[in-house]
Amino acid sequence: MEVLKALFTRRSIRRYTTETITKDSMETLLKAGMYAPSAVNCQPWHFIVVESRERLLEITKIHPYAQMLKQAAAAILILGDENLEHAPGYWAVDCGAATENILLAAHGMGLGGVWIGIHPRQERKKAFSELFQLPSHIHPFALVSLGYPAETKEVENRFVRDKVHYNQW
Numbered sequence: 001m002e003v004l005k006a007l008f009t010r011r012s013i014r015r016y017t018t019e020t021i022t023k024d025s026m027e028t029l030l031k032a033g034m035y036a037p038s039a040v041n042c043q044p045w046h047f048i049v050v051e052s053r054e055r056l057l058e059i060t061k062i063h064p065y066a067q068m069l070k071q072a073a074a075a076i077l078i079l080g081d082e083n084l085e086h087a088p089g090y091w092a093v094d095c096g097a098a099t100e101n102i103l104l105a106a107h108g109m110g111l112g113g114v115w116i117g118i119h120p121r122q123e124r125k126k127a128f129s130e131l132f133q134l135p136s137h138i139h140p141f142a143l144v145s146l147g148y149p150a151e152t153k154e155v156e157n158r159f160v161r162d163k164v165h166y167n168q169w
């Protein structure tokens, strides 16, 4: 899919068919995440691919807005590594870029996905750190739920001219 078309038609998809995601497609999504820009090109990220149904269901118990995982084919947990970041706090900014890259790639590949927020909510970070037994320098940032779409969504017009400023506020 052409890049601007993908950008302007991406929506959060929370209903999925039972079709699974191939290993090749999953690798493409992970590669898309790793091609994101990051401060001083530090690439301070890791990814946990969650394919186990049991694990997906466990997540629905620790996250109130992740019920779509009951249907999802898989999910990618995006993690920030504070030992690799450029300066304090940058891991989260860099992980945001990686997360959006994964969502756009998924859409371009005919998959549907949704960004499930974890950082900066401390109680969610703690729950994910415990469930996935993360070391203390690894921060859970967001989860992307994935599957082939079983819903379609309207394309919205989100361009708001009043939010654009030229040369000064």
Ligand SMILES: Cc1cc2nc3c(=O)[nH]c(=O)nc-3n(C[C@H](O)[C@H](O)[C@H](O)COP(=O)(O)O)c2cc1C
Pocket: 010, 011, 012, 013, 014, 065, 066, 114, 115, 116, 117, 118
């Ligand atoms: C930081 C962040 C956290 C989000 N957390 C959740 C979430 O926990 N559960 C969910 O269903 N959607 C979540 N979303 C998706 C938003 O609800 C969605 O992007 C927004 O409503 C705009 O809709 P769109 O993605 O279809 O353009 C999150 C999005 C962002 C950027």
